[in-house]
Amino acid sequence: GENVEQHPSTLSVQEGDSAVIKCTYSDSASNYFPWYKQELGKRPQLIIDIRSNVGEKKDQRIAVTLNKTAKHFSLHITETQPEDSAVYFCAAGGGTSYGKLTFGQGTILTVHP
Amino acid sequence: EAEVAQSPRYKITEKSQAVAFWCDPISGHATLYWYRQILGQGPELLVQFQDESVVDDSQLPKDRFSAERLKGVDSTLKIQPAELGDSAMYLCASSLTRPYEQYFGPGTRLTVT
Numbered sequence: 001g002e003n004v005e006q007h008p009s010t011l012s013v014q015e016g017d018s019a020v021i022k023c024t025y026s027d028s029a030s031n032y033f034p035w036y037k038q039e040l041g042k043r044p045q046l047i048i049d050i051r052s053n054v055g056e057k058k059d060q061r062i063a064v065t066l067n068k069t070a071k072h073f074s075l076h077i078t079e080t081q082p083e084d085s086a087v088y089f090c091a092a093g094g095g096t097s098y099g100k101l102t103f104g105q106g107t108i109l110t111v112h113p
Numbered sequence: 114e115a116e117v118a119q120s121p122r123y124k125i126t127e128k129s130q131a132v133a134f135w136c137d138p139i140s141g142h143a144t145l146y147w148y149r150q151i152l153g154q155g156p157e158l159l160v161q162f163q164d165e166s167v168v169d170d171s172q173l174p175k176d177r178f179s180a181e182r183l184k185g186v187d188s189t190l191k192i193q194p195a196e197l198g199d200s201a202m203y204l205c206a207s208s209l210t211r212p213y214e215q216y217f218g219p220g221t222r223l224t225v226t
Contacts, residue, residue: 098211
């Protein structure tokens, strides 16, 4: 089955800096790669996703890049703000029948004012 | 904006007791997922429904867990008997087309004593 590794487990940045979180996956059949943001005590929220026919996708301060050859994808947050502080999860899936998603272990992002 | 609903939000139960969780997906979403999230980890899929049919329950501990979605709308996840190791957040999610754009409910925090 799919295995997703996420790094780093914690990330601390100053407000205004950029933050990058990286994930690798094992199943070359995976074709869907979403990113979720989970604030303390709240539900995971989909913030951006990318499909395997696209190499990069951007939405305001957030971008995701995908390298299918190397089987890794990354989340980039520019001009970070304190409200970006949360746990971020990557996931991979969609390639096998019924499209099961496998999640990474999460990255705790702290943005210091 | 439509959201996935779950109840109860919190549940404390004693070991060996039965417990049940309820989920109401976003209207029109044919695919429904139950995930378990242990503190500090990413969500892990327990069971996936397509309409009223189970399409993936490979990670569901079937000796004690059961799930149903009788009319292809809302769903119930049951644990009987509960064990200490079942303490976790149980998240429900739904999507229009698997596995894309899964939307999560607020979760049920289960504590087994």
